[in-house]
Amino acid sequence: MSLPTWLQNSIATHDKRASLVSAFTMVEVKPLPVVARYLTVAGAHVVIREITLDLSHGSDVPATFAECGGCTDAQYFEWNWDDEDLSRPEKQAKARTEARAWSQAHAETCRAIPMEG
Structure with a gap:
């Protein structure tokens, strides 16, 4: 199964995610429900x-x-598996907090008009 277009486009512009995805030969992406939405100044x-x-190895x-959805800028937040002091829910919460902070700051300044389609 190939990656969804929205993820392919974002990965292409962000080296950190590109290196993660390209490290694996067979990757299936399963999108989960939306955690949050922020409205930009342009709508x-x-x-x-x-x-x-x-991953293919299970x-x-x-x-x-x-x-x-306006400028298609994107940011990826790892759950930092190297940090042994945090539990899985704590890693998830930390990534969500970072994502919310980035999203709020981006929404306050992005003036790109929403994409059609």
């Missing part, structure tokens, strides 16, 4: 989603992903 939405990269890599 577009900045959407926060949690996605799971389902492990899942969760991530929090925010993307603007």
